[in-house]
Amino acid sequence: MEIIEKLTEKIGAGVQENVPLAPYTTYKLGGPARYFFIAKNNEEIKTAAAAAKDLDLPIFILGGGSNILVSDNGFSGLVIKMANRELGVEKNKIKAEAGALLGRVVSLAWKNSLTGLEWAAGIPGTIGGAVRGNAGAFGKSISDSIKSVETFKLLSPRSIAGRGAGGEGIMTKEECQFTYRESIFKHDDDLVVLGVDLELQAGEQAAIKQQMLDCVQRRSCGHPKYPSAGCSFKNIFVTDEIRKKIRKINPAGEEKIKGGKIGAGWFIDQAGLKGYKIGGVQVSDEHANFIVKVDETARAEHALMLISYVKQQVRDKF
Structure with a gap:
């Protein structure tokens, strides 16, 4: 029996083969998934993961595709x-x-006169992805508003942090180990939100509505319109040593320090890399921390090469 037949037997008729992944990402780059399944609820997610595990297939969990770069070779597993999208409100x-x-979560908060998520208005992707990466903007992050996270152990059914033998359970905010653009989920590929x-x-x-519109x-004023994965590099915490470097590079750079951090794009801009292009991908002319797809010759390989080049140039110059 072929693997597709085995997957279909275990999961259902929704399993597809050789599905292009580029349309499922904001970068619009990358090759196909060997096997692809849209899970509409938590049970389907668990069933699909168990099926892939039984067949020794690699697993990749895809949310909104807004912060990933898919290889030109695609993904060889499932x-x-x-697509589990249920929302509910109770008091606050x-x-x-x-x-x-x-965006739906932000809108729901506004409709129920709940404040705390206005900063996220206009950010693409899913709430699960936002939790995984501790998404944030304008000095705030999703972890500011998190009470707990429901999780599932994808491959290793071991009991941790109150989970049962099946790896399911609730993690407190503290257990999620949130820091700037980080969480335990980014360092444990088995652990799924x-x-x-x-x-x-x-x-x-x-x-609340006005704050959302302002964000x-x-x-819209500062972000490029071309396809991208958002900011390519995290903002930099400004130590005394880095502050000295900023003054040496351009004294006006001190004005760019906000909340003890400075945007990585400032260093990229100072390195003269805005507009630098490899293949169909370039450093945005509008915001240097965005590596954007500018034409249909673009490949994921070009993006990786450009990201590597930018890193090296900034290291060498500063």
Whole structure:
């Protein structure tokens, strides 16, 4: 029996073969998934993961595809596309399944006069992806509003942090080990976010809406329109040594330090790399921390080469 037949037998008729992944990402780059399944609820996610495990297939969990670069060779195993999107509100709390779009969660908070997520207005991707990467902007992050996270151990059914033998359970905010753009989920590929409980504050609906519009406006003014994976590099914490370097490079750079950090794009800009191009990918002319796809000759390999080149140039110059 072929693997596709075995997967179909275990999961259902929704399993597909050789599905292009580029349309499922904001970068619009990359090759196909050998096997692809859209999981509409948590049980389907668990069933698909178990089937892949039984068949010794690599597994990749795909959310909104807004912060990933898929290899030109694609993925040789099973890609499980998260489409578990249930949302609920109770008083000042929102319960969201991982596949829910972040924009829907932000909108739900506004409609219920709950403040705390305005900064996320206009950010693509899913709430699950936001939790995994501790997404944030304008000095705030999703972990500020997290009460707990529902999780599932993908491959290793060991009991940790209150989970049962099947690896399922609830993790507290502290157990998630959130730091700047980091979490335990980025360092344990077995650990999958199934859902999140957010705790917000009561607010005034009109004021919340205005803050959302302000955030969207700031993004539309400073972010490029070409396909990308968002900012390529994390902002840099400014130590005394880095502050001295900034003064030496360009004294005006001190004005760019916000909340003890400076955007990596500033260093890339100072290195004269805006507009630098490899193949169909280039450093954005609008925002140097964006590596954008500018034409259809672009390949994932070009993006990797350009990211590596930018790193080396900034290291060599600064």
